[in-house]
Amino acid sequence: MVSKTEEEQVNRLESQVENGGGGAWEYLCLVRKLKLRRSDKVLKFGLSILNDPKKRSALGPEEWTLYEEVAVAAMDCQCLDVAKEFTKVLQKKFPGSKRVGRLEAMLLEAKGSWAEAEKAYMSLLEDNPLDQIVHKRRAAMAKAQGNIPLAIESLNKYLEIFMADQDAWRELAEIYVSLQMYKQAAFCYEELILSQPTIPLFHLSYADVLYTLGGLENLQTAKKYYASTIDLTGGKNTRALFGICLCTAAIGQLTKGRNKEDKENSQLQSLSAVALEKDYKQRNQSKHSLLTATLKSLKLS
Template sequence: MVTKTEESQLNKLENQVDNGGGGAWEYLCLARKLKVRRSDKVLKYGLSILNDSRKRSSLGPDEWTLYEQVAVAAMDCHALDVAKDCISALQKKFPESKRVGRLEAMLLEAKGSWEDAEAAYSSLLEDNPFDQVIHKRRVAIAKAQGNISAAIEWLNKYLEIFMADHDAWRELAEIYVSLQIKQAAFCYEELILSQPTVPLYHLAYADVSLLFPYLPSLASAALEKEYKLHASDKLSVLTSTLKCLRVSS
């Protein structure tokens, strides 16, 4: 999670670059370190370096890191020709790289070539079944095609391997909630067990419990826990409490 200080630092650098004060490379490095996409800015600043042979050569080995960063940003921005050029440069430099192969599969996905992308991801997973990015891309493909059952299946398989991924548990919970499937409660239980001091998980657990008439005690317990943890936020607790009262009345 990005802290307020880190976000402020990134915003300051962004304003500096936009106003002609330099610092594009520093911005790109910080965005990469914080795992922040900001794809439009990354694409713009990255190309300003890659298209300048002097600036590009001054990066040394980091040149290839920038090609990868810009390729991903270009796909986010649907600048597929730019992404293709970046990936081609990487493929020429690293012809046997599985990491570059992953980018090629992502480009197929960005083009909407779902079957080809899925085949490429499956092949890559055979070589490295613990590649988190590829597992998540398979979920994204299923969701993009509207195949929610497949997205649920891939997320469950992913979480069998990477049980500590809070974002994945939350994503699965939100899908279950949208379908009003009771397993959403289990997802929030996992989140509460791993991060018991996060108030939003307790509130979400209470809200989910209210969807099912046979789980009112879960809602009450979650609300009590939330109140003790986060008593200053009376409004959110009161809102959920009123929901409980309406359901039980």
């Protein structure tokens, strides 16, 4: 996950390059380090370096890494002529390279030559069954073709081998949510929280899924994870605050007459409602009256 500071650094450097202040290579290195997907900028800034013989030669061995990165960015941007040209450059430099072979398969995929791309990927897997990128490309290709069951199957098989891949768990969770398969999505978010317990987004997404599932136990657990999201973000997550309000209102309907739970819910409702009202007064005054009306409808204000 990229921190707010890192994102600001990337944006600042991007603006600097766009305005002629230099730093294109530094920008590309930072995007690579943070594993960001800013294909249009990688393509634009990468071409500015590779098309300048002096700048290109100054890169040393990194020149070939940049060719690869720009080729992939070109595929994302559907600039397939550029992708084809740079793939050929790499083929000539590294004949027989499996890494370049993977790039060739990705180019076939970008062209929509699904059967040829699948054949190329399977050939690569025969040589290296543990190639993570190829496994993920096959899942992505299935999704791109609208074959969601195959995408789910591919991701599940992949995660049986590479259980620590957070991106794959997130992708699988999002697919399940899109299909309203909330119990399966919850399992994915549980895995993510176990591997990275300090990332607020995982707690928030898990709470959202549990709230959607409903039922007293799920609502109580959702409330805890909304609370942990608030704790991890220093009390600044509006969505989690509102989530607590929704959960406590729903729990209140299910536990009427249970004094202990009524008291706990009442305290949490009040704290969350006050925090929300304060947040809206500071950042979104125009919608403050709407928030107040909503909280009143939940009997929270």
